[in-house]
Amino acid sequence: MNPETILEKLSDVFRDVFDDDDLALTRETTAADIEEWDSLNQIKLILGCEKTFDLRLKPREINSLQDIGAMVDHIHGLLA
Amino acid sequence: MTDGPRKDESPRIRLQGCLDRTPFPLPDDVDLDRTAKRLARDTEALSLAGASVTVHLLSSFLTDYLVDHLILMFARRGMAANIRQGEYGVIAGAILDDANSLHSDPPDLILILPSFRDLAFCPPMGASVEQAAHAVDQEVQFWTNLWSALSVPVIQLSFDTPPYRPLAEADGMIPGGLSHYARGVNMELAAQVPLSVTLVDAESLARKAGLANWHDAHVYNLCKQPFSMAALPHVADALSATAAGIRGLGRKALVVDLDDTLWGGVVGDDGVVNLELGPETPEGEAFTAFQMYLAQLRQRGIILAVCSKNVDEVARGPFQMHPAMVLKEDDFACFVANFDDKPSNLRRIAAELNLGLDALVFVDDNPVERALMRRELPQVMTIEMPENPALYATAVDACRAFPMARLTADDLRRADSYTARANTGKAMAAASDMDGFLASLEARAIMEPVGPGTQVRMAQLLAKTNQFKLNPSVFSAEELQDRRDHVIALRLVDRLQDYGIVAVAVLDPATDASGTWTVCNWVMSCRVFARRLEFVMMAEIVQRARNGGAQALELTYRPSDRNGLIADLLPKLGFIPLDDDDRFALPVQQQAENIYSAHHMEIVRPDE
Numbered sequence: 001m002n003p004e005t006i007l008e009k010l011s012d013v014f015r016d017v018f019d020d021d022d023l024a025l026t027r028e029t030t031a032a033d034i035e036e037w038d039s040l041n042q043i044k045l046i047l048g049c050e051k052t053f054d055l056r057l058k059p060r061e062i063n064s065l066q067d068i069g070a071m072v073d074h075i076h077g078l079l080a
Numbered sequence: 081m082t083d084g085p086r087k088d089e090s091p092r093i094r095l096q097g098c099l100d101r102t103p104f105p106l107p108d109d110v111d112l113d114r115t116a117k118r119l120a121r122d123t124e125a126l127s128l129a130g131a132s133v134t135v136h137l138l139s140s141f142l143t144d145y146l147v148d149h150l151i152l153m154f155a156r157r158g159m160a161a162n163i164r165q166g167e168y169g170v171i172a173g174a175i176l177d178d179a180n181s182l183h184s185d186p187p188d189l190i191l192i193l194p195s196f197r198d199l200a201f202c203p204p205m206g207a208s209v210e211q212a213a214h215a216v217d218q219e220v221q222f223w224t225n226l227w228s229a230l231s232v233p234v235i236q237l238s239f240d241t242p243p244y245r246p247l248a249e250a251d252g253m254i255p256g257g258l259s260h261y262a263r264g265v266n267m268e269l270a271a272q273v274p275l276s277v278t279l280v281d282a283e284s285l286a287r288k289a290g291l292a293n294w295h296d297a298h299v300y301n302l303c304k305q306p307f308s309m310a311a312l313p314h315v316a317d318a319l320s321a322t323a324a325g326i327r328g329l330g331r332k333a334l335v336v337d338l339d340d341t342l343w344g345g346v347v348g349d350d351g352v353v354n355l356e357l358g359p360e361t362p363e364g365e366a367f368t369a370f371q372m373y374l375a376q377l378r379q380r381g382i383i384l385a386v387c388s389k390n391v392d393e394v395a396r397g398p399f400q401m402h403p404a405m406v407l408k409e410d411d412f413a414c415f416v417a418n419f420d421d422k423p424s425n426l427r428r429i430a431a432e433l434n435l436g437l438d439a440l441v442f443v444d445d446n447p448v449e450r451a452l453m454r455r456e457l458p459q460v461m462t463i464e465m466p467e468n469p470a471l472y473a474t475a476v477d478a479c480r481a482f483p484m485a486r487l488t489a490d491d492l493r494r495a496d497s498y499t500a501r502a503n504t505g506k507a508m509a510a511a512s513d514m515d516g517f518l519a520s521l522e523a524r525a526i527m528e529p530v531g532p533g534t535q536v537r538m539a540q541l542l543a544k545t546n547q548f549k550l551n552p553s554v555f556s557a558e559e560l561q562d563r564r565d566h567v568i569a570l571r572l573v574d575r576l577q578d579y580g581i582v583a584v585a586v587l588d589p590a591t592d593a594s595g596t597w598t599v600c601n602w603v604m605s606c607r608v609f610a611r612r613l614e615f616v617m618m619a620e621i622v623q624r625a626r627n628g629g630a631q632a633l634e635l636t637y638r639p640s641d642r643n644g645l646i647a648d649l650l651p652k653l654g655f656i657p658l659d660d661d662d663r664f665a666l667p668v669q670q671q672a673e674n675i676y677s678a679h680h681m682e683i684v685r686p687d688e
Contacts, residue, residue, distance in 0.1 A: 019114045040144050043303045044113075059302060 001079050006053075006072045013048035017041055027069030053079060095125040095155065096458065102156050102313075103464045105478035112313045116148035119155060129155035133327065136187035138166045138174055140198050142304040149316035150191075156317075157324040158438060168304075171198070175226045182230070189323055192236040195306055196262050199239060205247065205256040212255030212264065220268045227277050235322050238266040240282040240306075243295035280322050289314055317480065325483030331461055332435055333383035333413070334374065334481070335426060337444040338395055342374075342407065343367050344469065348390055352397045353533045358404025359580030360537040366469040368578075371406035373473035378411055382482055383433060385414035387425045387442075392417040403533075404578065422449050423456035441481045445469075518612065518680035523574040525616050526684040528581055530564035538569050538584045541603055548604035548614075550646060551638040551662075555586055555601070568620050572608055582608045583617050587624060595631030596665075602635070616681055618653050625668050633666040634658075 001009075011025045018036055031037045046057050055078050065071045089097070098119040101112060119126055133154065137143055147163050154161035164187060166174050171192060174180045182190065200222060203215040227234060241259040245251035252259035263283075270279055286294040289311040296308035307315065324330055339346045344356025344363045356363040357371075378384050384407070388395045395417035399409040409415065414432050416425045422444070430437050438459040444450055445465055453462045466475050528534050535557040543554045560567055566587040572579040582605040588598040599621060604613060625633055635655070637646055639662070650657075655664040 016114060019117050040303070044145075044309075046302065047299070047309060056298075 001053075001076070003072050003076050006075050006079075007068070009052050010049070010068065010072060010075070013045060013052055017044045017048055025068050027067065027072065029068040030066065049075065055079065091122070091125040092128055094122055095119070095128050098122075098125070098152065099156055099458075102152065104461055104481070105464065105475055106313055106317055109310065110313055111310075112149065112152060113309065116152040116313075120148040120151045126151065126155060126160050129160040130158035130329075131160065131327075132162060133159045133189060133323070134162045134164065134187040135189045135191060135323070136164045136166060136182055137191050137193070138171045138182075139191075139193040140169050140171055140195055141193070141300075141306050142168060143193065145303075145305060145309065146312055146316060149312045150319065153313070153316040153320035154323065157320045158329050159320070159323065159327065172222075172226055175229050186232050188232065189326070190230060190232055190234045191319060191323075192234060194237065194239065196239050196242045196258065199258070199262060199265065202258060202261055203256050207256040209255050212261060215261065216264045216268050219265045220272055223269060224272055224274070227274055230276070232276075233326050234277040235319060235326070236277060236279055237285075237319075238269065238279050238282045240286050240294065243291065243297070278322055278326060280318050285315060285318055321480035321483045329438070330483045331382075331441045331481040332439040333385055333429075333433055334377060334441045334443060334476075335385045335387045335429055336374070337446065337449070338386060338388040338390065338398075338417075340445040340469075341443060341465075341472075342371060343398060343402070343405075347398055348394050352401045355398060355402060357398070357402060359578055363469060364404065366472070368404060368406060370469060370472040373476070375406055375411065377482065378407075380482075380484070383413045383435075384411055385429050385433065386412050386416060387422055387429060387444075388417040389419055389422075390417040421452070423453055426453070426457060426460060441476075441479070443472075443476060515680060521574040521576065521680075523572060523611065523681045524684050525613065525681050526571040526573060526686065527620065528569045528571050529686065530560050530567050530569070534569065534581060535560050537581050538567065541581060541584050541605065542586075542601060545603035545605065546640070546642040547606050547645060548602075548609070549640075549643050550599065550601050550603075551636050552640075553601045560586070566624070568617065568624060570613065570617060570620070572611070572613065579605070579608055583613055585617060585621055587621065589628055590630060595629060597625045597628065597630040597633050597668075599633055599635040612680065614649060614653070616683065620683075622666075622668050630668055633668055635664050637662050637664055 007025060007027070011023065014025055014034075015021050015023050018034065018041065023034070042063075046059060046062055049055075050057055053075055055075070057078075061074065062071070065074060098115050101115045102110075135150070135154070137147070137150075143165055147165060150163055151161050164181065166180075166182075171194060174182060177183075199219060201215040201218040203212045207215070223236075239262040241252070241262045245257070245259060247254065247257045251257035252263070254260060266279075266281075266283070273279055289307065293308045293311040295306060296311075299308055300306050321330075336342060339348075342357075344367055345354060347355060357367050358364045359368065374384060386395070392415075396409060396415070399405055399407070414429050416429055418425070422442075426437065426440060426442065430440060436459070437457055440459075441461045441463060442450070442453050443463050443465065444453075445467075450462050450464070453460055461479065461481055463476055463479055463481075465472060530538065538560050539555060539557040555563070563586060566589060568583075568585045568587070569581050570583040572582050583603065585602040586600040588600050590596050602617070602621075604617070621633070633655075637650060639647060650664050653666070655666045657663070658665055
């Protein structure tokens, strides 16, 4: 799966969790850009990613990622 | 987008849009995260769901995700829930704190959600029965004390059993096992629960959710919610249904369609005798099972009504004439069969029963009728029926339409036969020998004539049976019709069930002066082995032959790899092998009357 596809699928996960179909992710998006991105939604995001990409994420690794670009690369690395 | 209505629509449409995503019953794999979140944030739409109910949540695990689902499921049951979450992980502390809002600002309802992790008096692994019982007493006393401090209705989840079992199979079996202890506590809690507390069966919920969804260690590690996200709608559904029951919002009557709902086929087109109903066919058996489930609902006090598009007397035909009908006309408080639209008929039924439309459940196999009902009368609970009638009862059951905390004498008022059945049940449980056991079954062997309703089953039994079968000869339904005076068929009914036609023998009368009749073939269903039905059949065969003037019976036994039991049986029945390889004979006139005694069974001959 290439990084562009991962970003697209990641956007779907975010739209679902935040119930916002207009939500658009870029590699530069950070937690500060999305108002409702709290710890509860963070867990939903982790579970959503695990389901969508069929992998296990370690919360500590996820929490240290700076922006969506880093997250895309992290998932890309796990899928490789 | 498919997840609900747009935000610019009216609050009522927004509410309905959310509720449309929650059919009855909920599909096992339903994902309602977005819908639940949307409704929880839309106070304007939520306020239209019904009367406002303040719910105080006490739990030993994280309930933040559960709250949204509770709001959605309460709305689905006609309640606008305002949910207050207690402090995470604090149950007893909150109840015992006089300053807590539980006491200073009492809610309408308290939900208490503990888990096996809250069991506080677990006995040691090597505990004796007495030690474990003592631990159970302490645990139960702890909870009864807490309950006595509360003045509003409580719904409490019973204890689930842990996902791991250090004592392996013994964990649920010996006094020191944790699973054994959790179950023991649940039983004793149920025995001592005051009227103000209703328990929700966690073990039943866990079974429904599946172990992997109920105990999700990964999710628990992430956020201290014990079950997976997939279990949330079902947990919330069980709690909301129980709440509806407590608040008087449980349904009271079930309205059923007839054709393809209570029986297979269309009575007006197919005629009573051709309906699929009863143990002869798999489909028929499924409809019987559904009727039995409805009969049980009626027994616990649920009102049944009929709403059918039919001519009234045609619709009543099967109730009066079909032998396999479980439900009788007088089981229904209201019988409406006409060609008016069904929403109008449901209004009529509600008026006649003096109930609100929101007390009705509508069961119909036809998706068009269901869609119309949903659109015209959304207050009625319209059940999404599966296509396969074998799944009807579980579909209705999964809707939790009739929540119940306690079974009252009032519920059972109309259940006349209840005591009588309980007594025969005791006789059966007490029977320790074969004769006593068979007698306790109160079996009746009903001799069935060959006719339009039976000949197909008889031919099928002759063709399909492998074990109890003399030889490979088969007979078509038409042949059986031609030979009807010499066909013996037996239906077995006992206090447990109607097994349908389970034995068929085809005789050939003597054609010469020798007086030798032939048993062309004889089959019995393996479902009724060990019921001594072979002796009942044999007595009947001998009597028929004797009445016809026969001197002897002969038969051909052709051994196969399946029908070996016949070889052992023939000598017991008095048959003697002839010189000819597989021919056996029995002199009927000398046969003593009582060799085939069937004292454990009543013989019924319809034409007598």
